[in-house]
Amino acid sequence: MSRQEGGCVTKRLQNELLQLLSSATQSISAFPVDDNDLTYWVGYITGPQGTPYSGLKFKISLNFPENYPFHPPKIKFVSPMWHPNVDKSGNICLDILKEKWSAVYNVETILLSLQSLLGEPNNKSPLNAVAAELWDTNMVEYRKKLLACYEEIGDY
Amino acid sequence: MDHQITTASDFRTTSIPNLYQLDTLLRCHICKDFLKVPVLTPCGHTFCSLCIRTHLNNQPNCPLCLYEFRESLLRSEFLVNEIIQCYTDVRSSLLNALKIQKPITTPGNNKGRNPQDSSLIELTSESENESSNAADDDLQIVATSERKPAKRSMTDILPLSSKPSKRNFAMFRSERIKRKSKSNDQMAQCPICQQFYPLKSLEKTHLDECLTLQSLGKKPNVSPNFIQDSKTQGKETPRLKSQTPEVDRSHSDKTSHVDKYLNSMISAEHQRLPKINFTSMTQSQIKQKLSSLGLSTNGTRQNMIRRYNHYEMIWNSNFCDSLDPVDEAELKRQLLSWDVSHNKTSQNNSTNGGISKLMMMKSIGKSSSYRVLLENFKNDKFNRKGWIIMFRKDFARLIKEAKSKIRTGSPKGSDLAGLINNEDDSREVQSCEGTRRQQMGEEQGTTNKERRGSNEANLPNEDLTDADLSRELMDMNEDGKDPPGND
Numbered sequence: 001m002s003r004q005e006g007g008c009v010t011k012r013l014q015n016e017l018l019q020l021l022s023s024a025t026q027s028i029s030a031f032p033v034d035d036n037d038l039t040y041w042v043g044y045i046t047g048p049q050g051t052p053y054s055g056l057k058f059k060i061s062l063n064f065p066e067n068y069p070f071h072p073p074k075i076k077f078v079s080p081m082w083h084p085n086v087d088k089s090g091n092i093c094l095d096i097l098k099e100k101w102s103a104v105y106n107v108e109t110i111l112l113s114l115q116s117l118l119g120e121p122n123n124k125s126p127l128n129a130v131a132a133e134l135w136d137t138n139m140v141e142y143r144k145k146l147l148a149c150y151e152e153i154g155d156y
Numbered sequence: 157m158d159h160q161i162t163t164a165s166d167f168r169t170t171s172i173p174n175l176y177q178l179d180t181l182l183r184c185h186i187c188k189d190f191l192k193v194p195v196l197t198p199c200g201h202t203f204c205s206l207c208i209r210t211h212l213n214n215q216p217n218c219p220l221c222l223y224e225f226r227e228s229l230l231r232s233e234f235l236v237n238e239i240i241q242c243y244t245d246v247r248s249s250l251l252n253a254l255k256i257q258k259p260i261t262t263p264g265n266n267k268g269r270n271p272q273d274s275s276l277i278e279l280t281s282e283s284e285n286e287s288s289n290a291a292d293d294d295l296q297i298v299a300t301s302e303r304k305p306a307k308r309s310m311t312d313i314l315p316l317s318s319k320p321s322k323r324n325f326a327m328f329r330s331e332r333i334k335r336k337s338k339s340n341d342q343m344a345q346c347p348i349c350q351q352f353y354p355l356k357s358l359e360k361t362h363l364d365e366c367l368t369l370q371s372l373g374k375k376p377n378v379s380p381n382f383i384q385d386s387k388t389q390g391k392e393t394p395r396l397k398s399q400t401p402e403v404d405r406s407h408s409d410k411t412s413h414v415d416k417y418l419n420s421m422i423s424a425e426h427q428r429l430p431k432i433n434f435t436s437m438t439q440s441q442i443k444q445k446l447s448s449l450g451l452s453t454n455g456t457r458q459n460m461i462r463r464y465n466h467y468e469m470i471w472n473s474n475f476c477d478s479l480d481p482v483d484e485a486e487l488k489r490q491l492l493s494w495d496v497s498h499n500k501t502s503q504n505n506s507t508n509g510g511i512s513k514l515m516m517m518k519s520i521g522k523s524s525s526y527r528v529l530l531e532n533f534k535n536d537k538f539n540r541k542g543w544i545i546m547f548r549k550d551f552a553r554l555i556k557e558a559k560s561k562i563r564t565g566s567p568k569g570s571d572l573a574g575l576i577n578n579e580d581d582s583r584e585v586q587s588c589e590g591t592r593r594q595q596m597g598e599e600q601g602t603t604n605k606e607r608r609g610s611n612e613a614n615l616p617n618e619d620l621t622d623a624d625l626s627r628e629l630m631d632m633n634e635d636g637k638d639p640p641g642n643d
Contacts, residue, residue, distance in 0.1 A: 008187060014161045015188040022165040066498070069186060070214050102219040103211045104185040 009068050013038040016106050028111040030062065039064040042078070045111050051119035052143040059153040060114065062107065072101035075110065079153050082146040084121040084132035092117075093127050162247070170254035179247075182240050185220060186211060191240050193478045195230040199223035202233060205477040209469045227431070232477040234420035238413045416479075426475035429468040434461045450488065452495070459499050466498075467491050 013032075020030060030043030041062040047053025058081065063074040075097055077090035085093045094117055096105060126132035134142040164179035184191045186207035193205040201220045203211075211219055212227045429449075434442060434457075442460050443453040451467060453460060470490055474481045544551070 011161070011189065012187050015163070018161055018163045019165070019188070022163055022168075067214075070211055102222070103207070104219045106188065 009064060009066060010038050012069060013064060016108070019106075020108055023108065025108070025112075028108070028115060030060075030107050030111060039066075039068075041107065043107070043111055045115045045118075048115055048119045052139065052146055053118045056146075056150055057152055060111070062110070069103040069105070072097050072105075073107075073110070075114070080149045080151060082128070082131055082142075082149045083118065084123050084126040084128050084135055085117060087127040091127070093122075093125065166251055167254070169256060170251065171256050172254055175250070175254070178243075182236075182243055190244055191236060193473065194233045194236040194240065195477050196233050197223070198225045198229045202236060205230070205232070205473040206470070209473050213465055213469060227472070228428070230477070232422065232479075234417055234479065237420075237479060238417040242413045420479055422476060422479075426471075426481075428476050429471045431468065432464060434464075450484075451491070455499065462499055463491065463495060466494055470494075 017032065017038075027046040027048070028043065030041050032038050032041050034040065041064070043060045043062055045058050045060060047056040047058070057079075059078040061076050061078050065071050065073065075092055077086055077092065079090075081090060087093075092114070094113065096102070096113055097110070121132065121135055123132040123135060131142070131145070134145065164176040164183070167173055167176035167179055182190055184194075184202075184204040184207050186203055189204075191202060191204055194202050195205045195208060196202055197208065197218050199218045199221050201218050203219075208219075208230065209227060216226060217224045432445065437445070439457055442457065442464075446453045446460055446464060449464075449467065451463060455463070467487070470487055474487055
């Protein structure tokens with residue numbers, strides 16, 4: 001019965017880390033920032049092919065609450081982001097990170113859904129209305145805006 | 157209680173990579189670890205009892221399919237429980253046995269190995285098929301070993317080596333071998349299946365395999381060529397058949413999980429705790445409810461509600477799902493440590509709460525709460541009062557010792573001088589406090605009131621300065637009279 005809440009978060013995160021390291025997904029990666037604190041990770045996702053984001057690499061911060069996985073981690077884009085569902089400070093509007101969160105999701109699924117969010121924004125409830133409008137009307141301009149604010153943030 | 161972190165992908169590098177699916181399936185999707193006290197949801201998914209109950213406290217649905225249901229519909233899965241225990245028991249040896257090794261052959265054997273030898277094996281195995289005990293499995297294994305140079309192939313191939321082993325494994329050697337011809341010198345008897353194997357392969361692979369198979373409850377596979385070997389060399393086969401005691405042991409190993417499963421039942425001794433709708437209850441009603449269960453009533457209303465909910469969860473998980481439930485005191489201990497780490501506001505709380513917590517600590521019993529205290533000894537969750545209560549006797553003894561030394565040091569007259577002379581003794585008392593204080597940094601939540609409270613227990617409070625302490629010591633010495641030099 002030694003599995004008590006306290007160890008639960010750390011253990012689960014250790015497990016996820018091991019899993020993430022052993023599954024060779026090229027386009028996403030994540031790692032704890034500090035060896036002693038498993039609750040703060042930094043991750044990278046690469047924009048999917050065939051979207052304005054293809055070839056770009058984005059840095060993401062993941063903050064795991066004490067009651068993870070029963071509550072979602074706090075996730076933000078550290079890289080400047082131009083996207084209908086991401087605001088200027090990197091906050092993300094994604095249902096699975098809020099009310100649709102489920103305890104079975106993990107870092108890998110989060111990063112993968114973020115990746116697909118890049119290609120399929122939800123333009124019905126945009127945080128960045130300009131981006132949402134451009135996405136629907138002028139893709140060339142959209143890409144231009146994106147590249148203007150994009151800057152690559154290197155490794156750790 | 158193995159806390160090693162493992163992943164299913166460990167199996168991807170073995171000769172049966174598909175086992176990773178099995179490994180994955182036996183894990184809880186919430187904690188990603190092997191299912192612990194698995195329970196079945198009405199929608200057919202399985203989770204650890206504690207995981208799903210914690211989840212249901214947040215939202216009333218299945219985290220996998222979002223089917224809504226109530227916690228009372230969870231059912232314990234005895235079978236899955238035993239399967240997982242059985243599996244985790246053998247997992248590491250399974251991994252070991254299936255690990256793909258680089259072919260290690262004796263140099264002489266190595267050269268001609270690939271084309272001829274393997275075909276030879278196939279031939280022998282086929283020709284042996286009817287006469288040997290070997291099941292079809294063995295044939296398959298031999299067949300696969302040709303394609304992949306897996307571990308097994310080594311076992312199969314090695315007997316063809318004629319190189320005598322230089323090492324002497326007296327342990328594994330039976331007298332039978334000695335009686336045999338010189339070609340048998342390199343053979344040794346496996347202590348588990350009593351089969352004869354070439355020493356090298358016995359040492360390298362067979363023992364592992366045999367152990368694994370045994371714990372899996374299977375009869376060790378006898379590679380056809382070994383049988384052939386033994387047949388040509390002597391009358392080994394009859395002996396093989398008579399060798400059953402070891403197999404029997406493995407059988408009983410296997411059935412322990414089976415027996416456990418067959419005898420599984422939930423004791424009806426403890427009733428499940430109900431979910432309580434606290435919204436309509438007054439603060440005092442909640443307190444009443446908590447104290448009727450012997451729980452602490454300190455903290456805010458929210459703290460108490462959370463405390464009850466957590467207790468309800470671990471209680472139900474323990475008594476409704478678990479096959480070997482812990483007793484109530486252990487549950488309370490778990491609740492206490494959860495309280496300390498997760499229900500924070502209740503920590504620095506009113507004296508009222510403090511007292512009921514102390515009562516609770518006492519009721520839990522010394523050994524278990526000592527562990528809790530010790531766990532938090534070096535961080536700021538440390539429960540000072542509990543610690544003081546627990547070591548009240550030791551502290552009292554130290555004080556007594558210190559006092560007696562003061563008396564002997566200065567029979568009458570200035571106690572102050574005595575104190576100074578016996579500085580070391582009082583330091584002894586202080587040092588246990590002092591180290592605590594150092595390690596703790598500081599914990600300033602204590603009010604003067606609380607200080608009084610612990611003084612009632614005749615204890616030196618650790619917040620006291622050295623001067624305070626000596627004053628207090630003298631206080632006691634003077635039996636309540638004003639100590640000298642205390643202006």
